[in-house]
Amino acid sequence: MKVALISARKAGMVSCHDCHLLSRMPKISGQQVAHCPRCGVVLHQRKPNSIMRTWALVITAMIFYVPANVLPMTVTSALGTTQADTIMSGVIYFIHSGSWEIALVVFVASIFIPFLKFIIIIYLLLSVQFKSIKRPRDRTILYRITGAVGRWSMVDIFVVTILIALVQLGFLANIAAGPAAIYFATMVVITMVAAESFDPRLIWDVVDEKHE
Numbered sequence: 001m002k003v004a005l006i007s008a009r010k011a012g013m014v015s016c017h018d019c020h021l022l023s024r025m026p027k028i029s030g031q032q033v034a035h036c037p038r039c040g041v042v043l044h045q046r047k048p049n050s051i052m053r054t055w056a057l058v059i060t061a062m063i064f065y066v067p068a069n070v071l072p073m074t075v076t077s078a079l080g081t082t083q084a085d086t087i088m089s090g091v092i093y094f095i096h097s098g099s100w101e102i103a104l105v106v107f108v109a110s111i112f113i114p115f116l117k118f119i120i121i122i123y124l125l126l127s128v129q130f131k132s133i134k135r136p137r138d139r140t141i142l143y144r145i146t147g148a149v150g151r152w153s154m155v156d157i158f159v160v161t162i163l164i165a166l167v168q169l170g171f172l173a174n175i176a177a178g179p180a181a182i183y184f185a186t187m188v189v190i191t192m193v194a195a196e197s198f199d200p201r202l203i204w205d206v207v208d209e210k211h212e
């Protein structure tokens, strides 16, 4: 079934990012900007510099991913010995101690999901830049997944916090968050902003252009 679709942009209309009012896009030239007639915010038909901004953010997030995984996430001291664990050595520790459920949660939330998000965002960026018209609907779904899944990455920080609380309660050892925690939290936030700065309508703009 073929449905005639018309986008706001094709109709000469623009949707306000903040209050979602649909209004006619005024004729503007050069440095001029259009403002929303209702709330006064600057109007854009698409998020400005979406592709470049998303690239910059996703690359920054990937740089933060390195110290988040290489540096210690937890520093444990017991009976005079100190042990620093990275995310991966923590996962291995949990497997060896029989808590494979915790190992799985930590691995999925802190190693697998952030990596998957990078891959999805980069794939979406490249598909728009190379003007792909393949499966735009599936790519929109992928975009939605990055938003839905991202907030769960912070689970790892909670796991570390709970772990610290548990160990402190046991009085046997002392455990503290390592330097990787701050890199990890920053990486998660930057990845969320990167996904937010990508404008999924660009996927459909390419499809529209090819059909005209």
Ligand SMILES: [Zn+2]
Pocket: 016, 017, 018, 019, 020, 021, 036, 037, 038, 039, 040, 041
């Ligand atoms: Zn508005």
